[in-house]
Amino acid sequence: MAAARIPLVDYLRLADEPYLVASECEECAARYFNHRVACANCGATAFKEAQVPADGVVRAFTIVSFAAPGIEVPFVSAVVDCHGTSVRANLVNVAPDPEHVRTGMAVRLTTFPIGTDSTGTEAIGFGFEPAAD
Amino acid sequence: MAEDVWILGIRMTKFGKHPDRDLVELAAEASMGALADGGVTMKQMQILAWGSIMSGGMGQQLQKQIGQTGIPVYNVANACATGATALRTVIMAIKAGEADFGLAVGVEKVAGAGLLAGGSRGVDGTTWTPRGPVGAVAPLDGRIGTETMPGVFAQIGLEYGHRYGGTSFELFAKISEKNHAHSTLNPLAAYRKRFTLDQIMNDVMIAYPNTRPMCSANADGAAAAVLVSDTRLRTLSLEQQHRAVKVSASVLTSDPWEEACQVLPDVNTLTRNAATQAYEAAGIGPADLDLVELHDCFATAELVHYDNLKLCESGGAVDFFNSGATWRDGRIPVNVSGGLQSKGHPISATGIANVWEICHHLRGEAGDRQIEGARVGLAHVIGLGSACGVHILEKAAA
Numbered sequence: 001m002a003a004a005r006i007p008l009v010d011y012l013r014l015a016d017e018p019y020l021v022a023s024e025c026e027e028c029a030a031r032y033f034n035h036r037v038a039c040a041n042c043g044a045t046a047f048k049e050a051q052v053p054a055d056g057v058v059r060a061f062t063i064v065s066f067a068a069p070g071i072e073v074p075f076v077s078a079v080v081d082c083h084g085t086s087v088r089a090n091l092v093n094v095a096p097d098p099e100h101v102r103t104g105m106a107v108r109l110t111t112f113p114i115g116t117d118s119t120g121t122e123a124i125g126f127g128f129e130p131a132a133d
Numbered sequence: 134m135a136e137d138v139w140i141l142g143i144r145m146t147k148f149g150k151h152p153d154r155d156l157v158e159l160a161a162e163a164s165m166g167a168l169a170d171g172g173v174t175m176k177q178m179q180i181l182a183w184g185s186i187m188s189g190g191m192g193q194q195l196q197k198q199i200g201q202t203g204i205p206v207y208n209v210a211n212a213c214a215t216g217a218t219a220l221r222t223v224i225m226a227i228k229a230g231e232a233d234f235g236l237a238v239g240v241e242k243v244a245g246a247g248l249l250a251g252g253s254r255g256v257d258g259t260t261w262t263p264r265g266p267v268g269a270v271a272p273l274d275g276r277i278g279t280e281t282m283p284g285v286f287a288q289i290g291l292e293y294g295h296r297y298g299g300t301s302f303e304l305f306a307k308i309s310e311k312n313h314a315h316s317t318l319n320p321l322a323a324y325r326k327r328f329t330l331d332q333i334m335n336d337v338m339i340a341y342p343n344t345r346p347m348c349s350a351n352a353d354g355a356a357a358a359v360l361v362s363d364t365r366l367r368t369l370s371l372e373q374q375h376r377a378v379k380v381s382a383s384v385l386t387s388d389p390w391e392e393a394c395q396v397l398p399d400v401n402t403l404t405r406n407a408a409t410q411a412y413e414a415a416g417i418g419p420a421d422l423d424l425v426e427l428h429d430c431f432a433t434a435e436l437v438h439y440d441n442l443k444l445c446e447s448g449g450a451v452d453f454f455n456s457g458a459t460w461r462d463g464r465i466p467v468n469v470s471g472g473l474q475s476k477g478h479p480i481s482a483t484g485i486a487n488v489w490e491i492c493h494h495l496r497g498e499a500g501d502r503q504i505e506g507a508r509v510g511l512a513h514v515i516g517l518g519s520a521c522g523v524h525i526l527e528k529a530a531a
């Protein structure tokens with residue numbers, strides 16, 4: 001039997017092809033990764049679940065060399081434009097230097113284990129990696 | 134039409150390390166200085182606004198030190214825009230006709246505070262338990278991007294470069310080079326050391342492309358301003374009227390919804406909105422400005438605010454900087470105080486200290502760093518969350 005798995009955050013869905021989901025305003029289609037009482041854009045209160053495309057383009061990044069204790073550095077933080085939905089994530093499977101990371105690069109969603117708890121459950125994180133051409 | 138409001142007196146303490154003095158002492162120094170500068174006393178003040186985010190509301194503690202006159206105290210907090218918010222609170226009271234005189238003070242002690250924000254801890258249990266607004270089973274800072282200010286503002290700068298082109302590590306470092314060069318003329322700056330471009334680029338990297346000298350310097354400090362209504366100013370001495378600085382615009386905005394704002398704070402739209410409102414209120418355009426103090430919390434932030442404050446054409450911030458326009462001998466000098474990177478950033482003092490800098494030049498009292506003939510200036514701050522304050526200031530006509 002496969003070990004139990006849990007996503008790092010509730011908007012990551014673990015499937016054969018993992019994906020991110022957003023809460024989408026039924027009025028104006030604004031998307032959120034966390035709960036909103038009313039849409040911050042239009043004030044409507046009805047939301048539906050929307051699947052976020054798993055590929056996108058890096059619109060902004062930084063390479064963090066100095067962080068709070070316990071956080072591994074350097075790492076690449078980025079804003080990825082997934083066909084109109086902006087996602088915050090680390091860039092992974094790429095050298096964390098400005099020669100290898102650039103805005104405009106095509107990336108795709110990937111997942112990886114971040115640890116196992118005392119019950120044997122594996123937590124799964126996500127990031128974006130360079131997309132193969 | 135509400136009447137005009139003037140800055141009658143204003144003062145900042147030296148920014149830097151004040152290990153032996155507490156918040157109230159620093160605030161008292163700035164407040165007493167501002168009152169003396171304006172030629173008035175605490176007894177004449179009808180409203181006090183206290184700004185501080187690390188300490189909560191202590192305006193009444195300040196009153197115990199400089200005058201318990203029973204006037205209303207507004208303890209305000211608005212991230213890095215707290216000082217501007219305190220100032221604007223008093224301005225609104227005067228405009229509303231509820232006061233003729235008011236005192237606004239901003240103070241902070243953050244010297245040696247390290248990274249402000251970041252490192253949010255989700256859970257450290259033995260079993261994964263989803264918690265918080267996105268059901269996180271582990272800390273997210275460093276796993277889903279960065280929460281630290283240097284990293285957030287680095288992304289904001291590189292996003293601008295992605296949209297318009299022309300940015301580079303060296304370009305951002307040159308902005309910092311300018312501000313550190315300016316700081317050598319400011320005796321109240323926390324750091325007054327000039328850096329070469331190489332020194333800046335080879336210093337400790339915090340969050341690419343921001344190295345340590347490209348980040349705002351945590352510092353202790355306070356700044357305070359005495360404001361007066363136009364009607365009351367006319368009853369004061371000619372010297373007071375001559376040194377008074379007109380508040381031609383006082384604007385505060387928050388961040389309207391934009392598509393990406395939940396993953397990267399949008400510091401652009403609310404600043405553009407504030408600038409637009411301020412220019413309209415003042416009847417002044419960016420071309421009329423003689424100097425600007427803007428919120429260079431990181432070198433990457435200064436670039437985008439050239440554009441947001443409309444000092445250049447939309448998308449033209451890189452060319453604008455490269456033209457030399459923002460150096461102290463340029464067309465629109467920006468951050469001749471040294472900016473937050475060298476003057477220092479005692480968070481809630483910043484939004485009044487930048488107004489002090491502008492007033493100093495408009496009064497012709499800025500000594501070695503005087504921008505000759507300065508008549509109009511703009512002070513800008515932004516606090517993540519977000520809040521943006523813009524004040525346009527004009528020299529007295531007399």
Ligand SMILES: [Zn+2]
Nearest residue numbers: 025028039042
């Ligand atoms: Zn909506």
